[in-house]
Amino acid sequence: MVYAEDARLMPSNVPMLAGRAGIQSFWQARFNQGLSHIEKTPIEIQMLGLTAIEMSRYVVTVGERKVQGKDILVWRQGTDGKWRIVADIWNNDHPL
Numbered sequence: 214m215v216y217a218e219d220a221r222l223m224p225s226n227v228p229m230l231a232g233r234a235g236i237q238s239f240w241q242a243r244f245n246q247g248l249s250h251i252e253k254t255p256i257e258i259q260m261l262g263l264t265a266i267e268m269s270r271y272v273v274t275v276g277e278r279k280v281q282g283k284d285i286l287v288w289r290q291g292t293d294g295k296w297r298i299v300a301d302i303w304n305n306d307h308p309l
Contacts, residue, residue: 216298217289223302236301243275250274253284263290271303281306 214233216222222230222239230236252272259266265288273280284303288296 214297216301217291220298221300223300225304247276248273249276256283264288265290265296 214237216233216236218233219231220233220236222236224230224239227239230239250273252274254270256268256270258268267286267288269284269286271282271284273282282303282305284301286298287300289299290296
């Protein structure tokens with residue numbers, strides 16, 4: 214999984230989720246509801262030692278709809294050398 218064990222997920226209009234298991238459940242529920250594709254376009258990535266901050270635009274396909282928005286991911290490099298997300302926050306450009 215791309216999320217760290219201690220990751221935080223901060224979606225719009227939903228309480229913050231903490232931990233990999235809760236985040237996995239959140240995304241599985243979205244895929245079960247029709248989310249089929251996430252396309253991300255990075256705008257800027259800042260490296261700060263073992264931490265990286267990624268600002269992106271996204272287009273999410275849910276059924277027949279396409280939802281656009283922006284997000285910020287905070288990545289951390291672990292002792293195993295792998296980069297994992299520790300914070301994920303986004304919001305849509307228009308109300309659903």
